[in-house]
Amino acid sequence: MPHSAESLLQLLQRFPKHRNQVQQIHSLIIVKGYLVCETTNGQSSSKWKSTLLYNALIRAHLGFGQTRKSLLLFAQMLSHRAPPNGYTFPDLVKAASSPSSGSPCPGKTFHAQAAKRGVLRDPFVRTSFVSFYAEYGELGNACKMFEEMSEPCVVACNAMIDAFCKNGDMDSALLLFERMPERDVVSWTSVVNGFRINQRFSEAIQFFNKLMSCSVKPNEATYVTLLSSCASLNGWEAVYLGKQVHGYLVRSEIQLNVFIGTALIDFYGKTGSLNAAINVFGQMMVKEICTWNAMISALSSTGQEKEALDLFERLKMEGMQPSEVTFVAVLTACARGRLVEYGLKLFRSMSLDFGVVPTMNHYGCITDLLGRAGFLREATEFVKSMPFEPDASVLGALFGACKIHGTTDLENEVRKELLELQAQHSGLCVVLSNINADMKRWDHAADFRKKIVNAGVQKIPAYSVIA
């Protein structure tokens, strides 16, 4: 029977990646009225019909990144009285964890919904909540979700390992890794990645070597994580290992996919092999915006600012949509190349022409752009005119500029103004004392340390903002 609810459901499940088709099917489902739950005839199969269709639609829209639409579909689902089931929540919760889904995040109401519908015992549902809470920095809730599982499977354990890693608790991640009854390549990769995201790059590489010695077969994700660690470490051993991985991938005749390719470009860019990065970029059949961003950064960090900006022009011509990161990369290139006018023009056009709203990072780039070029007063004015309170990165850029341009009266003025502006800001105080210490003005450093105490700043981070 053409266009029965069953046949449309099958189509959705079979071809969920074809955006236009999904939209057509969606329209057809609406026209046919299949989304309205029928409870009158009492047949259990038709009771769940709209639920299954909604589940498939939520999944399909999540699949091509339309997370907002997934969330909207859930709201519709409730208003149509189609009861969500255990299959509804994993996709829904994933949509809620996605940063593009907008705020406020509805994840917690989903938790309540899942409890109400009696699906919280489902291990798939629980695992997705573990990841959700981990993403939102609520490690306690993630643990609770995990601990209430009677016999967590390897996937649930992997999700919990990742939850620990993402929230900086590598000890617990390793403990769970040791204690779990079986491990797979995802377990290993999650730990490698955990060391990486906690900036423990040497240990990431060590753990990768351990994985190899245990005869675990790495997969693409493992290599991507490893390459990223090698890129950040940048010692000869790390560079050697990264090149070895590349060589292995070439010998295995594995086509460079977007993730691997982007990781390689980043690796070569950060370790100074610009030509290798360009080669990889040229070989890639499919490029995403991240790929272009990595290449732009590679060019700009190796002193080819003009080429970096040319590549940005090419990206636009090829119809790519620049991301937030793209603008950080191009604005940085402008700052390095002292292209003040062009940088300011780009900054103005980013929200106007590309719909990318500047974040604190972008303000930091412009502060850097002005400051490096010696426009310290303009940079200060710019910081004051920002729509949000400057954070340590913006102030770091400003002080970086002061460092380049020497100890002028203006610098002292800037310092004073900013100190008054953000006396409570522990990040700033650290920046200030670092800068002073750096300039061998230990008396001032001590002075600022005292101010930190007087200002009642509780926490002084154990890292320095200026490297």
Place this chain on the structure above:
DNA sequence: GTAGGGTTAG
């Protein structure tokens, strides 16, 4: 149907 991967000044 649940887990892990790439790009971001100073």
